[in-house]
Amino acid sequence: MGVLGTMARHLDTIIGPGVMLLYPLYASMRAIESPSTLDDQQWLTYWVLYSFMTLFELSTHKILAWFPIWGYLKLMFCVWLVLPMFNGAAYIYENYVRQYIKNIGTSNYSDEYKKVLHMMTFDARKAVERYNDRYGPDAFDRVVRAAEKEAKKR
Secondary structure (H helix, E strand, O other): HHEEEEEHHOOOHHHHHHHHHHHHHHHHHHHHHOOOOHHHHHHHHHHHHHHHHHHHHHHHHHHHHOOHHHHHHHHHHHHHHHHOOOOOOHHHHHHHHHHHHHHHOOOOOOOOHHHHHOOOOHHHHHHHHHHHHHHHHHHHHHHHHHHHHHHOOO
């Protein structure tokens, strides 16, 4: 097989840096310059997941050396995280990380307050938390009750 066989055996080493580092670096710089926060979420989540994967790999490298398929699995996972058609990093954020953040950020509030916060975007939740810090949780409860009364009138 010669050259083609060698390339196939080392595919993860050949295209891995481009998929795992160069393209995400370029996309992250574009996300910083764009006005949208969705791409920021995608790429920040990617870098966090990539960092965790690298830490895992560094701490278990002696065990992973016994699994020659590890490099390919890592490459496929990173391709899923990176490619815009999959947006794997955003998927993980929406379905796992955001749930964790919601549970931590609202642990000491009333159920009504939690219910309202769960319906909001992350940015809106941060604005509500700043409002709470400034005026207190009772002020937010009054705003929620007033909004409910207004909604019932309509």
